[in-house]
Amino acid sequence: MLIGAAALAAPASAEEPSARDIMEKNFYVTKIKHMLNESTMTLTNDKGQQRVRKTRSVSLLQPNGIDSKIMIRFLQPGDVEGTGYLQVQHYDGEDDMWIYLPALKKVRRLVANNKKDSFVGSDFSYGDILVPVVDTYQHVILKSEALDGEDCWVIESVPASEQIRKDYGYGKKTSWIRKSNFMEKKVEFMDTGGRPLKTMVVPEIVEVDAAGHKWWALKREVKNLQTGHSTLLIFENLDTKKPVGEDFFTTRYLEREK
Amino acid sequence: MSVELRTADFTLITRYSSLAAIALAAILLALPTCLFAADPSLEPATPAPPEEPPSATTAWIDKLGLGGFVRSDYYSASKRLDDQRSLPGLTFQPKALPKFGSWGDAKIEWRITDDNLRNDSRFQGRMLEGYTNFYFGNVDLRVGKQIITWGRADALNPTDVLTPKDFTLLSARDEEERRIGTAALKANYYRGDYTLSLIWLPIFNPSTIPLTAPPGFQITEDKRSQGRWTEQGFAAKLDHTGGDFDWSVSYYYGLDVIPTGHSTTPTLTELTHNRIHMVGADFAKNLGRFGVRGEGAYVHTQDPDGTNIDVKNPYVYYVLGVDHDVTEDLNINLQAYQRFIINYQDMFKIQDPAVRNIAVLNVIFQQQMDRIQEGLSGRIKAQWWNDTLEAELLGVWNANRSDFFVRPSVSYAFTDRWKGFMGWDVFNGRKESLNGFLQNNSAFFAELRATF
Numbered sequence: 093m094l095i096g097a098a099a100l101a102a103p104a105s106a107e108e109p110s111a112r113d114i115m116e117k118n119f120y121v122t123k124i125k126h127m128l129n130e131s132t133m134t135l136t137n138d139k140g141q142q143r144v145r146k147t148r149s150v151s152l153l154q155p156n157g158i159d160s161k162i163m164i165r166f167l168q169p170g171d172v173e174g175t176g177y178l179q180v181q182h183y184d185g186e187d188d189m190w191i192y193l194p195a196l197k198k199v200r201r202l203v204a205n206n207k208k209d210s211f212v213g214s215d216f217s218y219g220d221i222l223v224p225v226v227d228t229y230q231h232v233i234l235k236s237e238a239l240d241g242e243d244c245w246v247i248e249s250v251p252a253s254e255q256i257r258k259d260y261g262y263g264k265k266t267s268w269i270r271k272s273n274f275m276e277k278k279v280e281f282m283d284t285g286g287r288p289l290k291t292m293v294v295p296e297i298v299e300v301d302a303a304g305h306k307w308w309a310l311k312r313e314v315k316n317l318q319t320g321h322s323t324l325l326i327f328e329n330l331d332t333k334k335p336v337g338e339d340f341f342t343t344r345y346l347e348r349e350k
Numbered sequence: 351m352s353v354e355l356r357t358a359d360f361t362l363i364t365r366y367s368s369l370a371a372i373a374l375a376a377i378l379l380a381l382p383t384c385l386f387a388a389d390p391s392l393e394p395a396t397p398a399p400p401e402e403p404p405s406a407t408t409a410w411i412d413k414l415g416l417g418g419f420v421r422s423d424y425y426s427a428s429k430r431l432d433d434q435r436s437l438p439g440l441t442f443q444p445k446a447l448p449k450f451g452s453w454g455d456a457k458i459e460w461r462i463t464d465d466n467l468r469n470d471s472r473f474q475g476r477m478l479e480g481y482t483n484f485y486f487g488n489v490d491l492r493v494g495k496q497i498i499t500w501g502r503a504d505a506l507n508p509t510d511v512l513t514p515k516d517f518t519l520l521s522a523r524d525e526e527e528r529r530i531g532t533a534a535l536k537a538n539y540y541r542g543d544y545t546l547s548l549i550w551l552p553i554f555n556p557s558t559i560p561l562t563a564p565p566g567f568q569i570t571e572d573k574r575s576q577g578r579w580t581e582q583g584f585a586a587k588l589d590h591t592g593g594d595f596d597w598s599v600s601y602y603y604g605l606d607v608i609p610t611g612h613s614t615t616p617t618l619t620e621l622t623h624n625r626i627h628m629v630g631a632d633f634a635k636n637l638g639r640f641g642v643r644g645e646g647a648y649v650h651t652q653d654p655d656g657t658n659i660d661v662k663n664p665y666v667y668y669v670l671g672v673d674h675d676v677t678e679d680l681n682i683n684l685q686a687y688q689r690f691i692i693n694y695q696d697m698f699k700i701q702d703p704a705v706r707n708i709a710v711l712n713v714i715f716q717q718q719m720d721r722i723q724e725g726l727s728g729r730i731k732a733q734w735w736n737d738t739l740e741a742e743l744l745g746v747w748n749a750n751r752s753d754f755f756v757r758p759s760v761s762y763a764f765t766d767r768w769k770g771f772m773g774w775d776v777f778n779g780r781k782e783s784l785n786g787f788l789q790n791n792s793a794f795f796a797e798l799r800a801t802f
Contacts, residue, residue, distance in 0.1 A: 135736055143738075143766050169766035170417050170801035174447075186636065188594060195526035197499040201596050201634040203641040209678040213737030321736060343591045344490065344540045348483075349447055349457070 111231035111247050117274040118267070119226050123160075124306045126152045126336035130167075130329045135214055138320030144168060145212060152336045158183045158225065161341040174349035178341060183225050192346045199343050208261030215290060215314040215323040219260045228256055229265065237268075239277050240295075244268040257284055273299070275307045288317045300332045415447030418459070421521075423797035428466070429518045431790055432562035439465040439520055443478075443527075456482040461527075465520045479531040490538045495531035498549065500587065500600055501645045502632040504683050506727055506746075508647035508667040509600050509630035512549070512585055514557035514607045522759065522771035522797045530555065543592030551583035556623055557607040559715060560791060563619075571621040574605055580625075581605060597633040602626070606651075610712045612660040613704060624652045624661050641673045643685075656693030659700070659709040662716045664692040671727075683729040694721035698782065714787050724749045738763045746785075753779020753786045771797040 109117075133145040146168035151160045159181040166175040176192035186204035193200065207219030229249035236245055249265040251257035263286050268278040275297050283289040296310040308330060315322040339345075421441045428434040445459035458480040466472040481494030501507030505525060515528045532555040539546045554574050563569040574581045583604020590597050609621035630647035646668030653661035671685030697709035697719075713719045725748040732741045745756040759773025775793050779786035 137736070141765075143736075143763075170419070171763070171766070171769065173417055186638075188592075188636075190591065193526075195523070197497050197529070198502075199591055200502070201591075201636065201641060203636055203639055203673060203675055205675070206639075206678065209675075210736070213733075339540075339542075342540065342543065343545060343589075344538070348455075 108233070108245075111233045111245075112226060114233070114245055114247060114269055114274065115229070115231045115249065115267075116226045118269055118276060119223060120157070121274045121305065121307050122223075122309075123153055123157060124151070124300055124308065124332055125304075126150075126332065126334075127300070127308075128329070128331040128334055128336070129327050132326045132328070133212075133214055134324045134326075136322050136324070145172075145214075150336055150340055152338065152341065154181075156183075161338075163341055163345060176346040176348075178343075178346050180341065181222060187222075190343070190346060192343075194349050199346055207259045214325075215316045215321055216312075216325070217261065219262075220292070220314070224256075224260070228252055228260075234266070236271075239268050242277060243271040244277055245271060262289070270297075273297070273305070273307050275309065283318075290317060291315050298330070300330060306332075413448065415449065416444070417447075417802060418442070418444035419799055419801045421797055421799040423465075423520060423522070423795060425465070425520045425793045425795045427791060427793035429520060429560050429791045429793070430562050431560050431788070433790060434466060434469070436468075437466040437520065438468065439463065439472075440467060441465075441521075452485065454482060454484045476530070478529075481531075488540050490540070492534075492536040492538075495533050496536065497529045497531045498534065498536065498585075499529065500598075500630070500632075502596065502598070502634045502643050503645040503669040503671060504643065504673070504685060504727070504729065505744075506645075506669045506685060506687055508645055508649075508669060509602075509628065509632060511602050511607065511626070511628050511647075511649075512551065512583065512604075514555050516558040517560050518558050520795070522761070522773060522795060522799075543590050545587075545589045545591070547585075547587040547589070549583075549585040549587075551585070551604055553577045554581045554583065554605045554623065555607075556605075556609060559608065560788060561715075566617060568618045569611070569621060570618065571609060572623070574623050595633065595635050598631065600628070600630045600632075602628040602630075606662065608715060610660055610662060610716065611708050613708050616704060619708060626651050626662075639674060642671070643673075644668070644670045654693070656691075656695050659695070659697065659705070659712065662712070663694060663718055665718065666690045666692070679733045681729075681731045683731075685727045687725055687727070689717060689723040691718045691721050691723075694718070710782065714782075714784055717784060719782070719784075720750045722750075748779070748783065748785065751780055751783035751786070753777075753783035755785050755788075767800055767802070769799045769801070771795070771799070 128150050130146065130148050135143045145166065148165045148167055149162060151162045153160050162179045164177040166172045174194040178190045180188040182188070189202040189204065190199050191202055192198070205218045208217050211218050211221050228251070230252050231247050231249045234246045234248050236243065238244070247267045247269060249267065251260065251262065257263065261284060262281050263284045264282040266280045267276050270277050276294055278294065279292045280288065281290040292312060292314045294309045294312050297307050298310050300306050300308050308327065310327050312325045313322065423439045425437045425439065426435060428437055441461060441463040443459065443461045445457065447455065447457050449455040459478045460475065461478055462475045464473045477495060479496055481492050481496045484491040498512045500509040500512060513532045514530050516530055517528060519528045521527045532551055533553040535550045537548045556571070556573050561569065583602065585600070585602040585604070587598055587600040604625065605623040606626045607623070609623050611619045611621050614620050627650040628647050630645070632645035634641065634643045636642070646666070648666050650664045651662045654664055656663045667687070667689045669685050669687040671683060673681060673683035675681050697706065697713050700706035700709055717723065725746065727746045730743045733739065740761045741759070743756070743758050745754060747754045756776045757773055759771060761769060761771045763769045773795055775791065775795065777785040777788040777792050781787065
């Protein structure tokens with residue numbers, strides 16, 4: 093079966109990169125040295141009722157070029173305003189995570205989440221937010237096609253092991269990767285039982301570092317096909333110029349409520 | 351002082367409780383419909399209109415960091431052991447967090463509450479916190495009335511002895527909201543993952559405990575809040591948060607926020623606060639998908655020999671716990687604790703009934719009834735519907751006297767602004783135990799909260 097998968101993973105044509113190369117470039121294209129941004133996450137249920145989460149975030153890429161330190165401050169709703177969240181990623185192990193709850197005045201170390209768990213009640217999983225390293229999945233180019241006027245590779249990705257399949261909760265992913273910049277345009281997710289689970293579309297992207305060929309999705313929308321619930325994530329006020337120091341990712345800043 | 355748990359008119363209580371519960375349940379059920387209609391965020395998704403620039407009012411609200419909440423609640427019993435039943439309450443808790451620039455910011459938060467609208471005398475206004483932060487290089491200074499929380503364990507915190515709590519507060523989130531600030535100067539020095547905190551508490555502020563004098567008796571309290579040197583507190587803590595292991599060591603020298611009582615006349619009991627030294631430590635570490643936490647303290651008191659019944663004995667108190675996400679929506683937290691009383695004396699053996707009653711009351715509130723006290727605490731929390739519906743079961747069981755506190759509760763976020771809570775506080779056990787003593791504080795509660 094592995095031999096079959098390897099054969100399928102061969103490039104579709106001599107000029108084209110392999111599926112793995114494409115997904116590796118897709119993985120690194122959003123690895124930005126440092127960034128400040130604000131985001132609005134709108135959760136909509138199957139009846140059209142909406143809930144809005146607003147956050148302000150700072151991130152700093154670590155020297156390995158893979159992991160980041162991320163500080164998120166919740167601005168809305170009022171119930172969670174001032175809550176701080178600090179994550180130190182470890183691609184080869186469990187992340188270190190802390191939360192500051194203004195009502196309790198405490199910084200609390202969190203237990204690492206399962207990758208398939210919902211991210212703050214949204215339709216994104218933790219595994220969707222922190223995209224796994226490329227060899228977590230085995231990739232195959234299915235075809236090339238234009239999607240909304242943009243040339244894309246269509247790549248099928250299956251978990252590299254049964255454990256990964258269980259951890260991430262996906263049996264298969266199909267990604268439409270833009271040929272112009274390696275950013276995904278659409279991803280379809282199947283659950284471990286082979287049923288359609290979610291669809292994510294990335295309609296708006298922006299180049300934040302022309303020299304380093306780094307891009308960022310200004311808008312991502314995920315729809316859960318099984319529940320009818322959807323999440324729209326919009327980023328604003330991106331700043332990749334302002335320096336961000338290591339000392340920012342400490343309890344000192346975590347405890348500041350504004 | 352003799353402490354008697356008086357019998358109440360349960361028929362009347364039941365009738366009032368039932369009526370109020372039905373009324374509140376009706377409000378809770380009816381409101382979401384109104385709220386959905388009133389809140390445009392709950393209308394079916396339509397294309398958003400172009401964003402308008404923020405108004406001057408919005409800009410000011412944002413600049414001052416204004417926020418807070420209003421809550422309306424119903425409790426079937428008070429938490430003052432005063433036999434009051436069926437309490438509809440209303441609370442307004444505004445706050446402001448103005449930012450002055452990179453050098454500092456401030457916070458002020460008030461609670462204006464009437465926890466029994468049927469009784470004119472329960473209105474209370476209180477500043478919970480009011481402080482300014484100054485940021486210099488590696489040092490932060492916080493000056494003013496502030497809440498200082500110590501300890502990495504969950505709810506049972508042997509090192510959390512600096513600032514007081516109001517144990518009579520009626521709130522579905524009482525664990526968070528019962529804390530009250532104390533005037534303090536706190537300096538934090540930061541170096542990498544380490545923080546050194548030095549704290550001066552010039553004006554003492556005691557906890558409010560659930561105690562009401564029976565008819566014919568009087569309880570007074572020397573709150574020791576004059577700011578004299580003998581009333582001031584000093585504390586220091588070295589904390590490491592980072593990497594894969596968090597820990598701290600801490601020290602406090604000052605007055606005990608929990609009072610002890612002594613009888614001045616046969617019908618008058620005075621509560622007072624004695625000096626303590628607390629040396630403590632805590633840690634938190636993840637072992638795989640399990641979070642392990644521990645916290646312990648040695649508290650040295652003014653009665654090291656255990657001969658003075660009006661003063662708490664020295665003790666060692668520690669907690670060890672673990673929490674785990676069983677599934678995506680279900681978290682379980684379990685803790686075990688042990689408290690060892692040094693030079694323990696059995697107050698139940700005192701012959702004089704008046705002296706014995708005071709001494710027993712002291713050891714109940716100080717939790718020094720037995721030489722070695724052990725128990726368990728647990729919290730099971732489940733979330734559904736994209737975290738909008740939550741159910742929680744919280745409990746503490748004291749093994750020595752088999753007394754317990756249990757709180758099953760549910761909450762639902764109707765919208766981002768409106769949230770409802772319902773639950774039941776159950777205190778139970780022998781009369782000569784903490785939760786047995788608090789048995790009359792058992793109450794059904796319902797609360798509707800709007801955050802702004």
